[in-house]
Amino acid sequence: MKYLFLESNKVLGKNLTYYIDKTGISREKLAKVSVVSRSYISEIEKGKKDPKFSILSKLATAMGISTGELCDNSKYTDGNNVADLDVKYIKSNPKSKIDNEGLNNKGEE
Numbered sequence: 001m002k003y004l005f006l007e008s009n010k011v012l013g014k015n016l017t018y019y020i021d022k023t024g025i026s027r028e029k030l031a032k033v034s035v036v037s038r039s040y041i042s043e044i045e046k047g048k049k050d051p052k053f054s055i056l057s058k059l060a061t062a063m064g065i066s067t068g069e070l071c072d073n074s075k076y077t078d079g080n081n082v083a084d085l086d087v088k089y090i091k092s093n094p095k096s097k098i099d100n101e102g103l104n105n106k107g108e109e
Contacts, residue, residue, distance in 0.1 A: 010047040011073045016059065017045050019070060023063045034062035 020030060031038040036058055043049040044059075053067070060070045 009050055012071060013045045013047040015070050015072065019063050019065055025063055030059065030062055034058040
């Protein structure tokens with residue numbers, strides 16, 4: 001279900017970049033302290049990865065912020081939540097495997 005998380009990954013990537021810049025930690029130091037590879041961090045920043053919670057927790061802890069702050073979508077969505085953005089993407093993407101009711105063509109969630 002990779003397509004469902006496209007917008008949320010973009011928000012996460014923007015937040016990661018924001019907090020890296022805000023805290024002043026270098027990406028190399030963040031990689032070393034969090035034990036997450038520099039290339040994986042870069043892919044998260046670009047919105048190309050859907051990291052597990054444990055990875056997000058390691059990154060947030062290394063920057064001295066909460067995982068909630070790292071995942072907060074309020075700065076970039078103009079009041080819409082990430083789930084709403086995902087639904088807009090699904091409805092506008094004719095190749096989506098989910099129909100407008102949130103079910104795939106077989107009637108499964």
